[in-house]
Amino acid sequence: MSYKNYPMVSRIVFGRGSFNQLGDILAPKRLNRKAPFIFLVDDVFKGNSGLTSRIPIAYDDQLLYVSADNEPKTDQVDELVEQIILNHKDRPSGIIGIGGGTILDLAKAVAIMLANEGEAKDYQGWDLVKNPAIYHVGIPTISGTGAEVSRTTVLTGPEKKLGINSDYTPFDQVILDPELTKGVPEDQWFYTGMDCYIHCIESLNGTFLNAFSQSYGEKAYELCKDIFMNGSLSEEEAQDKLMMASWHGGMSIAYSQVGVAHAMSYGLSYLLGTKHGIGNCIVFDHLEEFYPDGVKLFKTMKKKHNIHLPQGICAHLHDDELDIMIDVALGLEPLWENAIGKNWKQVITRSKLKTLYQKM
Structure with a gap:
């Protein structure tokens, strides 16, 4: 090997x-x-x-x-x-x-x-x-x-x-x-912070997980939880910690891979131009089936920070537009293999992705 x-x-x-x-x-x-x-x-x-x-x-x-x-x-x-x-x-x-x-x-x-x-x-x-x-x-x-x-x-x-x-x-x-x-708008701060949080969840729940990615991923996850759930941090402490969480989250996926939320948000971004952070959040909000605990905590953090995600951004898309997004998402094979395993093609069908996109 x-x-x-x-x-x-x-x-x-x-x-x-x-x-x-x-x-x-x-x-x-x-x-x-x-x-x-x-x-x-x-x-x-x-x-x-x-x-x-x-x-x-x-x-x-x-x-x-x-x-x-x-x-x-x-x-x-x-x-x-x-x-x-x-x-x-x-x-x-x-x-x-x-x-x-x-x-x-x-x-x-x-x-x-x-x-x-x-x-x-x-x-x-x-x-x-x-x-x-x-x-x-x-x-x-x-x-x-x-x-x-x-x-x-x-x-x-x-x-x-x-x-x-x-x-x-x-x-x-x-x-x-x-x-x-300093001075990053609250919603923007949340979306990019959640990009880091989602890196951790996808890495820690992936089939590519190893001790290297796990040690970084767990640290980043703990930092994210502290930043977004602990109301007593000063602004400076939160800034320092999120910068470290970002680094550790990036290191965690360096030696493993991201998963379902990233693969699907690439589709949103390619077709609709949705920005990466908010795109990850829109997708992740609907991924209980893959990351039950991670999504549950995400929804709690979203509520705590009074974040309202855009709804129905895929509601008016035609089948050919949905197909473009599905093609982009399916092209990211290493992400699916990490999320589901080697047999991911049996689990992740076009109709499954279509149903998920239509919820967003």
């Missing part, structure tokens, strides 16, 4: 205010004065001098504001890569992503595509990347997605929603500064 040789993020800084060390961290990585660092920054920070004035821009460095309103797309990656190549003669010294999961995934994908030929859609799948990505740094400003730690970059392409899963995807450096998550 051969075991997965998993690539880790090689360097990580954690602590309130650690964002201020970014300049010192980047300085030795600068190839030369003409080789810029490109900062991809979530456009919610546009006009927020509190963050942007602290970004250590020098020489020919460039700051690009990127919208996270939609899930990241392969053609968006290609456009960013083209923009960077046209604006700079020298290959960049590095890509720095500052934002939520969407921005972090784009930063990973751009770093890969600056070192590999063709288009981003050519690399959607497992281990298709030939050349190492250029140096890339991830700085999350919201916690839960696990994008800062994973070896995938989730992208919607012309034909499928599928990540670039490769050993070259993980960041070379991550800065975890809980202060950056």
Whole structure:
């Protein structure tokens, strides 16, 4: 039997205010004065001098504001890569992503595509990347997605929603500064936090579970329970803990896999453009059959935080639209195998998925 040789993020800084060390961290990585660092920054920070004035821009460095309103797309990656190549003669010294999961995934994908030929859609799948990505740094400003730690970059392409899963995807450096998550709207905080919680439930209940994933998954699960059920945490404690939960949740699925909620939410996202966090919540709300205890606690947390999920988003879909979602979901075979086992195709039929989608 051969075991997965998993690539880790090689360097990580954690602590309130650690964002201020970014300049010192980047300085030795600068190839030369003409080789810029490109900062991809979530456009919610546009006009927020509190963050942007602290970004250590020098020489020919460039700051690009990127919208996270939609899930990241392969053609968006290609456009960013083209923009960077046209604006700079020298290959960049590095890509720095500052934002939520969407921005972090784009930063990973751009770093890969600056070192590999063709288009981003050519690399959607497992281990298709030939050349190492250029140096890339991830700085999350919201916690839960696990994008800062994973070896995938989730992208919607012309034909499928599928990540670039490769050993070259993980960041070379991550800065975890809980202060950056201050001011995240309550519903957004809940949805991305639940992305982490659902990672744990899917990992801990999966057939791929092993001691490695279990140790991280259990820790993340306990942290999530504390954050979303314990009313006595200060805002700072909650920020610190959720940042750690996100990291541990990401590590848990690194050595196992996610499951039913993620597979089905990819379908929602591909057809309807539903954002990943809220999409997971909409799906997970209907998965008692697969994760009875996890869903029960999820509903309790939802009620405690007064979260009202959109209802009936699939009610008016035609059969051909439902078929598109079902195709996308069924394409994620490792997720189904983890959730159900090797015989998953006997359990997960098209009509079963159709019935589930129609409830949402």
